[in-house]
Amino acid sequence: MTSLPDQFRAAARGAGATADDADLDSAAKYLLTHWAEPQRHYHDVTHLSAVLEVVDRFAGLAPHPDRVRLAAWMHDAIYDPKALGDANERDSAEFAQGLLVTLGVPEEVAAEVARLVGLTAGHATEENDPDGELLCDADLSILAADEERYARYAAAIRREYAHVPDGDFRAGRSRVLNELLKLPSIYRLAPIRDEWESRAQANLRAELEQLA
Incomplete structure (x- = not known):
């Protein structure tokens, strides 16, 4: 099995990185x-590994799978459960763009990876954005897990939110789940939607019942 640093190096090269292997390994x-x-x-x-696995499995659905892989690496690079709003995604996007430019990734590609990272804040994509759809679908793949894995x-x-009182957590978590259920569909790409949508919907509704 290819190591994570090897996967990062391959994706960075595929996205145009010019840094040497040692620098790419250090970044990973x-x-x-x-x-x-x-x-x-x-x-x-x-x-991270789970998201990358989904991206690899469905890479043929995206025109720029290496950009999606890099966005997967970066999308939770900055993660503070106490952060407000979309701060983690914004900070991760900014971090991604800066790091990739230092690795020799063309600026327009680095900016596109940063845009993809930003999509994970609300998992809402525009039409004709298969790269963004694949990233968001991969990020939400856990929602279609079996009952035991979903419970974990x-x-x-x-x-992660142990600092939040139980009542506040239940209310906030319920809002997140309801927002996902309000989307036209949780998954955007048809092959993924066909395989996972019904299971994910059932998991979210079951969790909402437990939170009520």
């Missing part, structure tokens, strides 16, 4: 230190 290891921070219980290396995910999210 630096990113992995972010993903291993102690406040992360769900948004960790396991989540929900518990991990609660641990």
